[in-house]
Amino acid sequence: MCINNNAASHVCELSKNIHINDEFFILHFYWTGPSPSAGQFFMIKSERTSVFLPRPVSIFEYNESQKLVKFLIAKRGKGTEELSMLNTGEKVRLTGPLGNKWADFLPENGNAALVGGSVGVAPLAALITEKPGFNFHFYAGFKNGFREKKDENSFLGGAVNAVKLVISAEDGRNALGGRIVDYIFEPQAYNVIFACGSVPMMKAVKNKCEQKRIPCFLSLESKLACGVGACLGCTIRTVKGNQRCCTDGPIFPAGEVLFNE
Ligand code: FES
Structure with missing residues (x-):
């Protein structure tokens, strides 16, 4: 089924x-619809779920030649709990790719800092896979460090x-201690900074960039229900008025985003 010119549902x-x-868990699918780009997301719903709405999930990796798409997911409620228990071969409806792309905001060359918090590393990791020649510095922050390197x-x-690659964990286990934002010592060394994670983390990145006048873009999570601009459930406040995360974003210029204080 075709959703619009750039998305499909299979x-x-x-x-x-x-x-x-x-x-955390990672789901793999072979996807024959339109090719997704880093920053975009899919609505995911298994056929045997008891949850009414699909879950929005950013792509974590896409391999064009294999048509393989991967999603990194955190268990955050019934819908994601159920996805975590799926077995190989089970049927899942994927609708996408939806939303805008990091590539729309990436300069042709230079260097960029990517700042990911917890599962917010996923859409940024996808960008590194998509643009292998670009000079990316990756800052990843976690609440709890990983026990083993292979898990990390x-x-x-x-x-x-x-x-x-700079990794911090608030508990200091197998990583630098404290907040990841505090390890971006010279934001002015970057042409652009992209961030995805908790609201406090993104606010801190935004402030840091504003002080140094660095272009900054944030991938926002909101309560997505339809994913295609119809329900208005994902509305956020910006300097341009209300915008929908699913169709106007999920990536926005940091300077336009009005966080609730
Ligand atoms: S999720 Fe329905 S309008 Fe965005």
Whole structure:
């Protein structure tokens, strides 16, 4: 079924479900619809779910030659709990790719800082896979550090190929301690900064960029229901008025976003 010129909706068989730890897992699908780009998302709903609405999930990696798309997901409620329990071969409806792309805001060359918090690393890791020649510095922040390096590497995906990789964990386990934003010592060294994560983290990145006048773009999460601009459930406040995360975003210039204080 075709949704619009750039998206489609297909029932796909789950190819793999990789559990990283108690909280995070990665789903693999072969996707024959329009090619997704980093920053975009899909609405995902398994055929046997008891949850009415699909879940919006950013792409974590896309391999064009294999038509393989991967999603890194955190268990955050019934819908994602159910997705975490899917078995290989189970049928899942994917609708996408939806939303705008990091590539729309990336200069042709230079260097960029990518700042991801927890599962917010996913859309940024996808960008490193998509643009292998670009000079990316990746800053990843977690609440709890990973017990094992292999779990951390699974979680970071394409981000392990960044020119520079800085990892912090608030509990200090196997990582630098404290907030990841505090490790971006020279924001002015970058042409642009992209961020995705918690609201406090993105506010801190936005402030840092404003002080140094660095272009900054944020990928916002909101309560997405339809994913295609119809329900207005994902409305956010911006200097241009209300905007929909699903169709106007999810990526916005940081200077336009009005966070609720
Ligand atoms: S999720 Fe329905 S308008 Fe955005």
